[in-house]
Amino acid sequence: MEETKAFRWLLDVQPLWPASGGGQATQSTAHWAAGTAAQHALTFLTDGERARALRFYRPSDAKLSLGSNLLKHRAIANTCQVPWSKAVISEGAHKKPCYRPIAPSTKTLEFNVSHHGSLVALVGCLGESVKLGVDIVKMNWEKDHNTVMKDGFEAWANVYESVFSDQEIKDIAGFVPPTSGTDQDKIRAKLRHFYAHWCLKEAYVKMTGEALLASWLKDLEFRNVQVPLPASQMDASERNGGDWGQTCGVTEIWFYGKRVTDVKLEIQAFREDYMIATASSSKQIKLSDFEELDVERDVYPLQAQ
Structure with missing residues (x-):
């Protein structure tokens, strides 16, 4: 029986998507979102995901929401080998984020995300036989x-x-x-x-x-x-x-x-x-070391997607 492997990613959003003019602590989320870097990153989310991120009062919270959704989309696209536009995030039981492929033959993904401070972590593995959870404090x-x-x-x-x-x-x-x-x-x-x-x-x-x-x-x-x-x-x-x-x-x-x-x-x-x-949920799973991702190199989709 082939060993199940789980990948683990970490993204620090603190240095990402700075707004022009003044420190982040003095800015509103609307002001932060008007910055070029934030606008570029937000285009990779769905309308609903973008709206939810921009509801946060503090830019630091909006950045965590943005980073979390970007990692989910990248995990689905990579693992299930689908274009970014098809890497749709759904909700399963108890509103746990999941991926529901349109075609039954498409690969499936189990994943979980957590964020705290300035960090976003994602753990995921191919298939649905193993359940995963992650938390940051x-x-x-x-x-x-x-x-x-x-x-x-x-x-x-x-x-x-x-x-x-x-x-x-x-x-x-x-x-x-x-x-x-x-x-x-x-x-x-x-x-x-x-x-x-x-x-x-x-x-x-x-x-x-x-x-x-x-x-x-x-x-x-x-x-x-x-x-x-x-x-x-x-x-x-x-x-x-x-x-x-x-x-x-x-x-x-x-x-x-x-x-x-x-x-x-x-x-x-x-x-x-x-x-x-x-x-x-399985002791047989192999957990990879956490990989610290670069958002430009490792996360953003290719424009062709």
Whole structure:
């Protein structure tokens, strides 16, 4: 039996599609969209996708929507070997984005997308036998640190009691960082542990196609959650270079009190502030390394398409 392979892409939209005159933080989305680079990129979306992107108040959010749709179209066109104009994004169960080929003989694609901060990630594989989920989290150190210092970490954890099981709340609130350091270092480590829990749960839920409002969220429990180190904290011998940090894949998954053994779940650190989790309904799938894409070279369609 041929091994199923999944590709993983990453796009940083922060440097893309700058508007003329002034910094992005001071611009409206309408002003940003009037820029030459943004106008060019927006032409590759459908009318509906373009309208949804331009509804965002902040250009940074509009850029994430634009980047997300561009990656979906490129993934469909590449994997299913159809022209860009035929790479139509549809919605499946629970409104999960999908590709529904017009001709029954056409190749199919399973994919999932996430965005946070300035990053957009997509994971995909040929066929429909494997379900995939991906999630990105970016830590907001200043905001989160101030909240924890004000209310304490137990109060912080209890805010999310509708998402996590009772045991997960205890694990998050009572987590003791494995290394010594300043009080601020310990809080940062505890926040990373919380965000690893969140990222893993989001990826799993997105794999199923449901949202964080799923009725069974508290019955899905992650144990022995390992937190990936950023590259700056890894031993020199373990670093692969660049912004990519450690990958962890030994988290235990429990659902309604029973161990789940047929799901592949891993989480990887990126730069200092990001973590990206990937979930697959098959442990036999091979996950590629994340490929950082260049929008001009790797994403935009050929004009002939």
